Structures are given as C-alpha cells and as structure tokens.
Amino acid sequence: MHHCFSSPFYNFELTRILGTTAAEGCDVAEFLEAVGELKKHDPESWYRAWWKQACRASQAAEEASRQGLGLLAKSAFLRAANYYRAAPYMLSAGDRRIVKCGELSAEHFEKATEFMEGRVLSLTFDFENFPMPGRLFLPPESKRLKDGQKTPILINCGGADSTMEELYFAFGTVGPEVGYAALNFDGPGQGLPLKRDGEPMRPDYEKVLSCVLDNVWALAKHRLDANLDLNRVCVAGISMGGYIALRTAALETRRVAACISADPLYDMWELAMTRLPGWPADVVREFRRYSLRWRPEHEGVKGQDEDEEHGGNAILSQVICPVLVTGASNAICQLPDTSTQRTMDELVNVVKDKKKIWIPESVGQGALTGKVGAWNALAAKTFTFLDRHLGVKRLSERDA
Missing domain, CATH: 3.40.50.1820 (Alpha/Beta hydrolase fold, catalytic domain)
Known part of the structure; x- marks a missing residue:
C-alpha cells in the first residue's frame, strides 16, 4: 500500500477521508491538493489544508444550489461536511475551532439532505x-x-x-x-x-x-x-x-x-x-x-x-x-x-x-x-x- 507519510496515523486518517470518495465525501483532486499542503508534525497545517478545501466545497455547493443543480449541490455539501469534520482532527482538546468545525459539518450535511433522492x-x-x-x-x-x-x-x-x-x-x-x-x-x-x-x-x-x-x-x-x-x-x-x-x-x-x-x-x-x-x-x-x-x-x-x-x-x-x-x-x-x-x-x-x-x-x-x-x-x-x-x-x- 502506498503511504503519503511515514506516520501510520497520518496515513490512516488520510485513507479515512479518501475512502469516502465513492459516497461523495471527497474529491480526488481536492484530496491531493490538501495532502500537498500538509507538513510533518504540524497539526496546524492539517487544519489549514482541510479548512481551505471545506470552504471551497461550501462555496461550490451554494453556487450549484443557486443554479438549480441539485446533484452537484448535494455532492459539494457532502464534501464540505466531511472536510469540516476532518479539519480539527489534530487540534488539542479545548480548541474553539473544534466546535465551530463540528457545527459547520452538521450544517452542511443537513443542506445536502435536501437534495437526496x-x-x-x-x-x-x-x-x-x-x-x-x-x-x-x-x-x-x-x-x-x-x-x-x-x-x-x-x-x-x-x-x-x-x-x-x-x-x-x-x-x-x-x-x-x-x-x-x-x-x-x-x-x-x-x-x-x-x-x-x-x-x-x-x-x-x-x-x-x-x-x-x-x-x-x-x-x-x-x-x-x-x-x-x-x-x-x-x-x-x-x-x-x-x-x-x-x-x-x-x-x-x-x-x-x-x-x-x-x-x-x-x-x-x-x-x-x-x-x-x-x-x-x-x-x-x-x-x-x-x-x-x-x-x-x-x-x-x-x-x-x-x-x-x-x-x-x-x-x-x-x-x-x-x-x-x-x-x-x-x-x-x-x-x-x-x-x-x-x-x-x-x-x-x-x-x-x-x-x-x-x-x-x-x-x-x-x-x-x-x-x-x-x-x-x-x-x-x-x-x-x-x-x-x-x-x-x-x-x-x-x-x-
């Protein structure tokens, strides 16, 4: 199996995100871009990389929704929800960003449900x-x-x-x-x-x-x-x-x-x-x-x-x-x-x-x-x- 990092934990968590691609929880290009911004032993780089992808997916979802493209809106809302979930994963307990990301993840997922069959x-x-x-x-x-x-x-x-x-x-x-x-x-x-x-x-x-x-x-x-x-x-x-x-x-x-x-x-x-x-x-x-x-x-x-x-x-x-x-x-x-x-x-x-x-x-x-x-x-x-x-x-x- 290919490893992106020497850390088994990092590789596991990255596979966890990428593994949701089939269910519209991740886009391969977005994933590769985020991985390219990660730095070893730097939890802040993890947060920044996935926060950026979450915000971009959120914007894409809102735009697709405005255009009446429900299928694309659902997919982008799901990706945003998943990236917001993943973003604070390496942060220390008590960090206020953990709650904010959790709330945003839930909010974006709820929006995705409006477009489900x-x-x-x-x-x-x-x-x-x-x-x-x-x-x-x-x-x-x-x-x-x-x-x-x-x-x-x-x-x-x-x-x-x-x-x-x-x-x-x-x-x-x-x-x-x-x-x-x-x-x-x-x-x-x-x-x-x-x-x-x-x-x-x-x-x-x-x-x-x-x-x-x-x-x-x-x-x-x-x-x-x-x-x-x-x-x-x-x-x-x-x-x-x-x-x-x-x-x-x-x-x-x-x-x-x-x-x-x-x-x-x-x-x-x-x-x-x-x-x-x-x-x-x-x-x-x-x-x-x-x-x-x-x-x-x-x-x-x-x-x-x-x-x-x-x-x-x-x-x-x-x-x-x-x-x-x-x-x-x-x-x-x-x-x-x-x-x-x-x-x-x-x-x-x-x-x-x-x-x-x-x-x-x-x-x-x-x-x-x-x-x-x-x-x-x-x-x-x-x-x-x-x-x-x-x-x-x-x-x-x-x-x-």
Whole structure:
C-alpha cells in the first residue's frame, strides 16, 4: 500500500477521508491538493489544508444550489461536511475551532439532505433529559423492497471519534439504495454532544441504544408512510461501534434481529491502552469495568473479579441473533486473534450457521481498522448477510 507519510496515523486518517470518495465525501483532486499542503508534525497545517478545501466545497455547493443543480449541490455539501469534520482532527482538546468545525459539518450535511433522492427525517432522541440528534435515511420509492415487504432498519452505532455525518458514508448511502432505512445518531461522547455540549462517553452504551430503539418503535407507529419493519431491526457498528453493537444485541434480544460488528474491540481497556493512551486514569478504570466479557446489570455493574468468577463470556453468551463479525489484519489498535476471533468464539448461543467471520488480508478489501478505505466491501458483506438472515427477497435486474 502506498503511504503519503511515514506516520501510520497520518496515513490512516488520510485513507479515512479518501475512502469516502465513492459516497461523495471527497474529491480526488481536492484530496491531493490538501495532502500537498500538509507538513510533518504540524497539526496546524492539517487544519489549514482541510479548512481551505471545506470552504471551497461550501462555496461550490451554494453556487450549484443557486443554479438549480441539485446533484452537484448535494455532492459539494457532502464534501464540505466531511472536510469540516476532518479539519480539527489534530487540534488539542479545548480548541474553539473544534466546535465551530463540528457545527459547520452538521450544517452542511443537513443542506445536502435536501437534495437526496430518498426522504431524510431529522430526529431528536431524549436520553436522560439530554437531546441526541439523529437522521433516518429512507429508501426512495423506486428502491423500496417489492412484494409487499416492509423496510428493514439498520441502526448505526458510532464509535470513539466518528460522527453521525461520517457514518453516512459507511452505511447511510448504501442502505437506502438497497431498500433499507439507515438510522445514524450522535450520543454521549460523540459528535456535537461531546464537542459542544461536553457530554462524555459512557461505558454502558447499550442503554443509549435502548433509548434509540424505543424511539424507533414510536416512530414506526406514528409514521406509517415510512413502512418500517419492526421485525427486522438491526444494529451495526465499526471498531468501538462494533463493540457497542454487540452489547446492544446482548441486552435487546427481543428487538434486535441481527448484528454487524465490524472490527470490534474486545474490551474498552484495549482501546484505552492503544488508540487512546492519553485518557485520564479514572476514565480508564471506569471503562475497564466494562467489556464483552462482563455481565451488564440493570441495577449497576458488577466488579471485575466477581464477574470473572462466573466465566469470561457473560456478555457475548447472551447474544442470540445472527452476527457478522469482521477483523482487520492490518489494524492499528487491535489484532484479529485478540478481538475478532475471540469475540466469535464466545458467541456460544448463536447458531453456527447464523454467525460469520470475515478477516480480509488485502487493504483494498478491508484490512485496515474499521474497513477504512473499503466501505463498499463492508457494505457488500453487510447487506448480503442481512438479506440472508432477515429473509429479504429481491428481484433480479432481468425480472424487475
């Protein structure tokens, strides 16, 4: 694989941006221009380069909108949203530009939704008196499943540093095209709830997802025109999001019909000690109490020693729905044998033919952490798996 910089971290983040090109989150020429302005060990050069591209894309979007060129306006608004998201990534916590860029990213993405073919519902979920923003992407009428089938729902769980705008480039763009509704949201510790409102990540994140599921159920009953299928609600996540998706599948066995866990962390300790070594000690200790090994309790969480006496697979043994688990052979923060295979081995109550593991060896096929740069490959595996286990029936192109 070609490297733009000697730093694996810089190369990973650049691939993360370039990888959204297929979903209109990046333009190759704009990318190359920005990379040419980056300087080694200079976070300000990163900010300046992507801020410039974001502003240019924003201007192009507004001009296309004024000219009535909706397709071009959508593409430029999406690129602006993605570049504004990326611009402050190397800045220190507390820098005011982080909030400004986050707000601009959300604003430009919202403008892009006005030009999307399918309807996009802007939502707000109330979680413990805190409003969580979300968007539900519905398939266009022409892309809905046929033969009276309702619309399956894929809920995307964000991770440690993703935003609901970025999640669109992974599943939000493909889902509606193949007849699925895709729900993205930012909860505590993610996106603007973290950057602007100071809401920290919480280790029992499955409770956040339970709130989201409650709202999905209410929405389906009030928006009959959306034709949502509550018998085919799935959760998906990448990296830390994959960890959250599995915890949710364990807790919500009656409402989650399938789970996609892409390159999951086996426990939060692994994340804290590798990708995020600068976390405060008290935060690390709190997250260490939670892992896929340890049992979630509705009235609190048991300590490490007590749970380990009951066996090491308490969480994963509660999962019963079909699960696709993926790994990254070229990961920067976890290895397949310590996370993916270990997770797969402990899904003891998922029927053998309802669980699948996928660990690609090639970067082009998804060997980087989070399938960065290969989200189309992940989408292909995801929706093939879901179609099979949800009983989705499709007409061939010749029959359509």
